[in-house]
Amino acid sequence: MQYHFASRIARAPASFLDELFRVSADPSIISFAGGLPSSALIDTQGIAGAAREVMETDPDIALQYTTTDGYRPLREFIAQRYRNRLGIPATADEIQIVNGSQQSLDLFAKIFLDSGDHVAMERPGYLGAIEAFSLYEPVIDTVPLEADGPALAAFEHLMNHTPVKFFYGIPNSQNPSGRTYSQENRRAISECLKGTSTVFYEDDAFGELFFDHKPRLPVKRYLPDQSVIAGSFSKIVAPGMRIGWLFAPKEILRSFNIAKQAADLHSNFLCQKILHRYLTTHDLDTHIRMVTTTYHRKCRLMCDLLDDLLPMLSHTTPEGGMFLLATLPPGLTSLEVFKEGVRSKVAVLPGTPFYVDGGGMDTVRLNFSSASDEQITEGMHRLARVIKSLSAS
Ligand SMILES: Cc1ncc(COP(=O)(O)O)c(C=O)c1O
Structure with a gap:
């Protein structure tokens, strides 16, 4: 055949x-x-306990279908963490739960990229993003990633000469290089993007894993309406739960939600409930x-x-x-x-x-x-x- x-x-x-x-x-x-x-x-013990509690107290709801955007108390927990940790005025309405942040890459590309469109990323760049974007047949432009972030001259040149739909970057402990953008670099690329129609996609898989335990201010701090942050519980709780989120302006989430609903209706609700129970009964920090x-x-x-x-x-x-x-x-x-x-x-x-x-x-x-x-x-x-x-x- x-x-x-x-x-x-x-x-x-x-x-x-x-x-x-x-x-x-x-x-x-x-x-x-x-x-x-x-x-x-x-x-494992803590998560097992949370799972038992959910199944004992709330099984009918936890095992039912739910809304596409995700379990609201979990979205509120995530929004509050942005407010407390980073001083960013996030609300639950700007948080969409996804099936691991890998799903955000796929759905974001799906709603932004037509075949032949330009998307840009760091060089070297995260393999999982290259794979996810490639399925939408874009032109992938790259900017060299230096010790303190994307090379600014190359970044500016690209943005001035190419209609890039979005730039995908990992400012915190990048995969594969382990590099972190300096604060000056974050500010400079935000300045360069301001006023253009290019969105900054900030993949924050590792932002909670700084060895000095100090958070870095995200690019979204400088570009609130022009950037999104993809977050995940994979590296801080457990990857097998497959719970991540997209923190984005509501207008982007409206389109994203349509794509998410078509893809899988909603992320695993039982896991969302277990995770929320775990987060509210244990000290995540x-x-x-x-x-x-x-x-x-x-x-x-x-x-x-x-x-x-x-x-x-x-x-x-x-x-x-x-x-x-x-x-x-x-x-x-x-x-x-x-x-x-x-x-x-x-x-x-x-x-x-x-x-x-x-x-x-x-x-x-x-x-x-x-x-x-x-x-x-x-x-x-x-x-x-x-x-x-x-x-x-
Ligand atoms: C940079 C980056 N983004 C996204 C992901 C996907 O993670 P998850 O789907 O488990 O949230 C990974 C996984 O290692 C990663 O390294």
């Missing part, structure tokens, strides 16, 4: 996920290639502090080992999040490090899929959140042996 799939599928980038799952399924491989939060830090303190230690351990064992390799030094990006010594490609690494039981993620327009062959993304300290130590020694032997051959 020959299946005649839509051209948008044929043009979508080949997914790296199959290869990654194969690697993660082998327990003898220490993997820094994935992007999982630490399983050990998920409050204390939990997040414990998670970030642990990730900070793991990140420092990985950076120190890289510096000691592989001084010929350069790497970013994240202020938070779950990833760093390493640049290989001249002459080595990330694909050969990946292949030889898997043979030597250590996996890294080649940087190439994060570059829509080619490049990244000399970079690898390393995840420091999911491996134990012992695995990080052993894995870095294995990686050092792989890179030294490839460099010598």
